[in-house]
Amino acid sequence: MGRVTPTDRRTVLLATAGLALTAGCGTTGTTGTTGAVAHPVRAAASPPPSSAPLPAQLAHGPRDRPRLALTFHGGGDPATARALLTEAERHGARVTVLAVGTWLDAHPGLARRVLDGGHELGNHTLRHLDINAMPEAEARQEIAGCAERLRRLTGSAGNWFRPSRATRASPLVERLAREAGYPHVLSYDVDSLDFTSPGAAAVARTVLGEVREGSVVSLHFGYDDTVAALPAVLEELDRRGLSAVTTTELFS
Template sequence: MKVIIFTKKSVFKSLAVVFIFLFSVFYAATGKYELLNVFLNTQRELPIYCVDTSDKKVAITFDAAWGDEYTDQILDILEKNGVKATFFLVGGWVDKYPEKVKNIFDKGHEIGNHSTTHPHFSQLSPYKMKEEIFKTSEKIRRITGKETNLFRPPFGDYNSLVVKTVKEAGHYCIQWDVDSIDWKDPGEEVIYNRVVSRVTNGSIVLFHNYAKQTPLVLDRIIKELKKKGFQFVTISELIYKENFYIDHTGRQKLIENNKAGM
């Protein structure tokens, strides 16, 4: 007769497997896969596309990588409407237009990092990614006197390693859930309809400071969203800084809220 010997290690492993199985069955039944992913750390790394909130808040953002032709017009429209936005700046743009960087900051807008040379981050090593991030954050600090901890990957290009590396560099990785596609110059009505129809609570909207149709339609967009009851905030005012997870859609959620609904 074969004798089976149970060791403490084998018993512990068996109990762990049973616990994980029961835990997964429970969350499958309740639909709370997100917290299970947090617990097991199996979910792929995602940037923040938008924020789960009951408040009617929206953050509008502008990427600045090339020219500055329309920057002053955009700033004037934002100021006229009492709106603060977040500008993601490329290091080369910071070098070329330092007075614009200072002006954006002095007008109360938030400044984020958009890399140094605008490369595809998924094609870089972690070392090169951090070099791109740290160089531009330092350039921004020298002009504004303030550290930035927001980063947006150029082209919206990322993978799990990119998001993980951005976190290791001490920055929140920011994407968007509403793309104005203003860089394509699709027409004012296309930009207007895309934005006002897609913004929801916690949305992050993508614009570009060098898109010629943006200043022509921005005022209308802001006024319409205000009519709908939306409040404009910066990215730092919108996102959660701790006790959060990001679900499979890129929506940032508070872990405490999820637990409260159990």
């Protein structure tokens, strides 16, 4: 992936401006550090009780409130993670980072960076392998291993678990997550497809064409296209009156 240039940024903004003329809130889709804000590290709060019980696997939040969740798979180059967090904060957005345990091992300071920016951390397995295909003992360790690293670095295992290499958890993985302290598996209803490196304009077009109230958007650290697309995405969300909040806030 190449370096993001001013031309890339102009391309995304122009593409997004054209989309804004034709798209409102789109239809549901398918399946120490630079820029840190000085806040004390804190453990994630438990999701507040809801008037109606939430399903075991969640793909989106309430559709009657003007907010959504931008969720990032935590892996890859830490420089892109810092750039994306800084850009989110510049727009007053809060995001959810589903961290891979081995990524936290390699970059432990990023756990503090996420929480210091007002964002939240969750569990995206220890090694980011196909957890649904694993035998029970191995799948349990994938969940528990990441949870242990989150507790060691932040004091909390976080509120959310997302399976690796899968949009939804198998019944076995769903049960193991619940036993590990995650009552809900977090899926998504908007897939940015940024991991395919389609270009920044395509990432912005996909997200903005599908996002709506209550959406949970799947994005990734580690990709320059995502870094280049995020400013245009956040500007258009602001224009539509949609606030990017943490997943816990979305479901509160």
